[in-house]
Amino acid sequence: MRPRDAALVAAGGFAGAVSRHAVAVALPEAFPWGTLAANIAGAFLLGLVVYETAKSGRIPDAARLLLSTGFLSSFTTYSTFASETVALAPRLAALNVVANYALGFLAVLLAREVVGWRS
Template sequence: MIHLPALDLLFFAVGGGLGAAARFVVDGEIRSRHRGGFPWGTVVVNVTGSFLIGLFSTLAATLTRLAVADDVAALVQYSLMVGLCGGFTTFSTSTVESVRLAQSGRLHLALGNTLGTLVATVVAVALGIGVGTAVGSLFL
């Protein structure tokens, strides 16, 4: 079992709650505008969250290299990367949506959702790392 200090757990819990609330709002807003068979809200949430995970992971590494206080790096790691982005992204929902699309006979949409989300989220993480590296290089 991972042992986290109480403050790190608090950071994680607050970030996770904010991420889940943000996912609910973003997904709901997109669904209300794009009624149809494809789960655009979940795709946008997962791609955006993946970009932010790449960005925040690079930011945390940069803060460590800059010898910033461990508490600040933990704040970025636990509240932003693990909490906020973990609460925001929802790959289980994406999977359920793909299964439902397949069950309804829309195999092309199910496959597009599954493969498209996979490719787009990996690209988004790479872009987040790239942006984080570029921003971090300004301070190193």
């Protein structure tokens, strides 16, 4: 990896991690709302980047590294989702799993539609 690429990923990763933390502390802690919100928003934004790149190719490589590999990979979090889910009561844990996967998947589908509307 080129040093410039590594710097883009690092800068995006720092911003993504700080942003995810801000979302987590802004939302109630009784249920992992912060992680759920970050995962859904991140899935939507990643869908926009992926589908826009596939459709038009107008997103430069540097921007994709900064946004996708850097920011969004740190903003979304599987490890926190997993550890928070294990700590929940069984019914809430099941709800959290379904919510993260179903809403994340729907967010990506919505991003695909948003990119398609612009045609």
